[in-house]
Amino acid sequence: MTLTDQPSVDNGVNVQALLDARAALTDAPEAAAFQWRAQAQWVDGTHTRATVEGFFGLGAEQSHRQAFVVDTDHPELFASEDHGMTPIEMVLAGLAGCLTAGIASVATNRDVQLRSVTATVTGDMDIQGILGIDPEVRNGFDGITVRYEIDADASRNDIEAIVAQSQKRSAVFDVVTNPTNVVVEVV
Amino acid sequence: MDATSVVVIGAGPAGLAVSGALSEAGVDHVVLESHGVGHSWRHERWDTLRTLTPNWMNGLPRLPYRGPDPDGYMTAGELAELLDGYAASIAAPVVTGVEVSAIRPGRRGHVVEADAGTWVADAVVLATGPGQTDIPAVAGDLPGSLAQLTASRYRNPGQLGDRVLVVGASASGIQIADEVVRSGRRVTLAVGEHVRLPRTYRGRDILWWMHAMGISSRRWDDDIADLARARHVPSPQLVAGRTLDLRTLREQGVELVGRVAAVRDDRLLLSGSLANLVANADLKQARLLDQIDEFIADVGIAALGPDRPPPTVVGTAPTSVDLAAFDTVLWATGNRYAPPQLDPCQLDRRGRVLHDGGLLRTPGLFAIGLPFLRRRSSTFLSGIGRDAVELSIEIRRHLDGAAAAA
16 A cells, blocks of 8 residues: 555566566467577687577567677686686576566565565585486586575565565576476587 | 257256256256266265365255254265255256267357257356366376376275375365375375465364455455466365365375476476475465454454464475386376367367356356356355356346347
8 A cells, every 4th residue: 555645666677567568468479489599609618608689579589788798617626717607606696686586576566665685595516416426416406595685665474475476487496496398409 | 959948067066056046037947967966976086085165164055054063074975965955856957868068059049969969058057067187298208007096086095006196285185195195105295386274273164264254255356366367276275174284294204295397217307396385375374364363353253362384394305206116196186177069269279268257258158166257165065056046147137138139
């Protein structure tokens, strides 16, 4: 409930636009077919440079405002040169980014003003997997933990509900917790 | 070919309730039934099943529960007998042995097709029940050595092996998991989205609170935030007479894992989102209990103190298990509504029947017994009865219009 002279919640999210999009796409599911893309170029050693610029959606080719470039590498501990974060750390950053964006959107939709949101993400990994030492050990994470510290205009229960709802509708959370078909081809 | 004003398809509680209301209004109709009155309650429920609604809620129009145990929960057999008595008391015009295959538009009204014959009617009511268990596609990827059974076909633990995977944690899934683990078998339960409810809160049945607060009777056209989602809410984790939830199952030794995701190389892959699903269900329960606390304070009802259920703790569940760990899979994954074949214009892009409070797109076609058809309580016996009375008014309105146009 907002009083007429009280400013409404502003977390920087245009929730109305999202709700309008949801309504429009319900009747036009073809427009909801998106394709996200990345191009990557080997630089040297374990250093790769990825560029993200174009994507497909709403029935047409789209483009970010600029090309985004990100370098990935392995750390010196792995006898590498540490020109960028590891690809697996990028997954953790992606998860945090997706969940946090969701928190901002859900909070705005529920009229909750956020003041600060900090996510600490940890992923445990036994590297006997990727080093091929033990076939019983998986390559990926044994588990991921995300810890949120949130300062907002809401009760603890309401904040927990916002965080729970964000997971429910998160793309990266889904990719990480559920199997996804990946096809790798050589042209 | 037989002609009548109304054809009702199905002689379960919904079809009979509609028939009773139509008879009371003097409307000529017939009830076409594939087997017999109350067949699914007599023959398609597991042996120990009881209603999850207390008996005081288990009445039908003009037949409120008057038995000796209003706070008890009747068995499936007792409900079937209740339906027999009801059908007799309203002299329902039931024709048995008729399996309706399709409904199509006729020159005037609708044509109802079955092997046993064809009927023409101005109005048709689909009262065929919720359908059979909806088996997910992944079932086809399981090895042939693994026995598979559905909740629809489950009768008792004797049908199962010793190492059972139950898929689905709604009302059927948790009741079956509970019974099977008590029989001494090893049970793993794959948990997807679910609705957690305590049997009682502050001294009264949870459904009593929901009824008293108007939550159960909330109408479909009363500005529901997301009606499509509300119509797909899983059946709540409720059982006759006690609280049954993931905590109690875990205490009894049931292993909880995430949603079944895929089969790969003799292993079953499970979702890693179990902690989130459990948190969602706990939070939703807490919101309902908050509403009850507010109601008690507002209205000044005498009630016991707040006895909040403890949070569900699941620990770290495996995301991949060897299929050799199981000898049986029991699908409790909800039902797939399967009405007779309808004109495609009655369906949405996904093949689901479109309706507005039970009125299908084409005038003269009606459905009853679907989730949140007209009220949140539309799948409870009491809700079915109420919907039947309201729909009979809509049916009569349609018949009057058809007569005027003729």
